[in-house]
Amino acid sequence: MTTLIITLPLTALDAATLFDHVLSTDGQTVSAHASVPLALLPATHDDVVALVPAQALSWHQVKLPQGSLPRTLGGERANARLRSILEGVLEDQLLDDPAQMHLALQPQASTTAPVWVAACDRTWLSHALNVLAQAGHVVTRIVPEFTPQALQDVMVVTGEADAPRVAGLRHLPGEGADSALLVAGLTSQTLLWLTGPGTLPQDTPSHPPSEWPTVVAEPAVAAVAERLFQRPVVLIQHAERLLQAAQSPWDLAQFDLAHAARDRRWASVAQAFIQFxxxxxxxxxxxxLVAMVLVNLIGLNAFALREQAALNTKRQAVRAVLQDTFPKVPVVVDAPVQMAREVAALQRASGTASGTDMETILASFSAVAPAEYAPVAIEYTANELRLKGPGVANEAAVVAQLKAAGLRASQQGDQWLITAGGQP
Incomplete structure (x- = not known):
């Protein structure tokens, strides 16, 4: 599956805005990397991941009250309640109005321990996603450039040689939070804050402490990072770092963006069908696929033709039996019915009782009718028997028993209409 990772620009979006993007055909390796205008972004992809730059996010660690997390991810009322709770606990930590910020909770959040909340400008994020969608790049996931979980054991140095930036995590005992995430310019003062007071004096030590986290740096700022940290750094290409960020379990499409994300996924499915x-x-x-459908259609038609031929053969055999047994039948319309009529006629001509005779029908009715039932009038015409007499209480049971005997019966007021031909 081809994944397109697009870094959302911090500047105003127009035709000349460059979009830093990474294309991966397997989600594990970088296939292409470039910075191009919106119109030149790759059109062939299966999944689009929007990456929010670290400068656009602020990170906050809060303790949620018991019962604030919904049991399921669905449910608009539960999500609205959680959003209100987050706005309340973050009111003193956010510089802007919480109602104007987009908030996202860390994956697998719990009320038993502090959780991380990412915040960014809602208007900026929504506008960037809409611009991408209008250009045919429907975003399916939104991930941050850095996460607290990814910075547990490393510091990452990025940017250009004349303006390096460092991203790191520092534990803050006794300051009201467990830790804090910092993304700022790479200076000695920044390192002092990240590594703790007294660890890094004004003059960088020649032998830095071994407990410092691993330093990962992009090639453009590797020399600066080694000079300030006084230790070798692990090199990582800019495109590979963006690909790693896209593999994060975080998804910022939450709360008010959750429905938009669902709509984007449906649009992504439609786009996938179009690309297919x-x-x-x-x-x-x-x-x-076309060959498989044609083979199945041909096979089904061949099977239907064979079954139709077998059915026609059986019909011809029944017609042949009727015409051989009763040559006087001029036209065969319904062979079984005509055969039954001819057999009944032979039985009447020979004096043998048949299933359509009045005596046979009366005997069948007497066997299932109540013992006290006594008809006051009997009429038999064209294999149809009419009985007039008192009503029968268990009419349904009598009808069912007559049907089992091959007779159709119905009660119409004080009359019974019984004919042969029921399906037992």
């Missing part, structure tokens, strides 16, 4: 129908690299799959 048009993209050149899906041509073999399309041919295979």
């Amino acid at each position: 129908g048009r993209a050149p690299h899906w041509r073999i799959a399309r041919i295979a």
